[in-house]
Amino acid sequence: MIHLLNSEKENLISAKLSGKISKSDVEKVHSRIHEILKNNNKVHFYFEMEDLDGYTLKGFWEDIKTDVSHLSDYGKMAFVGNNKWQEWVANATDFFTSSEVKYFDLKDTAEAKQWINQ
Template sequence: MIQIINTGKDNLISAKISGKILKNDVEKIHPLIHNIIKKGNKVDFYFEMEDLEGYTLKGFWEDIKVDSAHISDYRKMAFVGEKKWQEWSAKATDFFTSSEVKYFDLEDKELAKTWITS
């Protein structure tokens, strides 16, 4: 499940993620990306992951489609989590994108919020 968090920052998509990520969860983020790039901005992401189990197959496929369509539209990504596999996932994301990607432990989420808004 993805819960969008309003930050008041025009180019930042912020979300709390838990459980399984479904196709319709990813579909909620896609129009937000479009709204930011229509204004001529690059997209920043703040993803706070707690009790995240991963993706459903359709959710994973939808995420790959969105990312492949917009990978050059991303600027910074902050992944905040609690598990080693989440840190590895952030490192893998960093490998496939020219965006600046950082992983933060859950207890460092305030540091992550400061980094993503700078």
Template sequence: MLQIINLEEENLIAAKISGKLTEQDMRKLHPLIHNIIEKGHKVDFYFEMEDFVGYTLKGFWEDLKIDSAHLGDYGKMAFVGNKKWQEWAAKATDFFTGSEVKFFEKTNKENALEWIKRPHQKSI
């Protein structure tokens, strides 16, 4: 399940994730991504994972389609969780995208919020 939360940042999509993500969950994100892109921003993500166990097959496929269409549109991604595999998934995301991706333990949630809200670093 994907529950959108409002962190009042124009270029940020924030959500709490639990259970398995479905195709419908992923389709909730797509218009939000487009709204940010249309304003000329990179899309940042903040995901709090609570009892998150993965995707349904259709959910995973929908996520792949969205990501492949928008990889160049993504900025920073903060993953907050408490499982080792979630940390590895964040590292894999960092490896396969041009985004700046960080994993934070649940006990460091405030650090994750501070980091995701900081302006992007311009590369020289």
């Protein structure tokens, strides 16, 4: 599930991720990406992952399609989690994009928020 959070920056998508991410979750974020791109050049992301079990198959496919169509629209990405696989996902994202990507441990959420808001 993706629960969108309020953000002080108009070009930042801030969300808590938990459970399984579905196709409708990704579509909600994709819609927000388009809203931001109307007024900004880049979309930044802050994802706090707690008790995240991954994706449904349709959710995974929708995320891949969304990312492929918007890779050049992404700016900074902060991944905040507590599992080694989440850090690996952040590192893989950094490798495949031109975005500035950082992984933070859940205990460092204040540092992550400060970094993404700079």
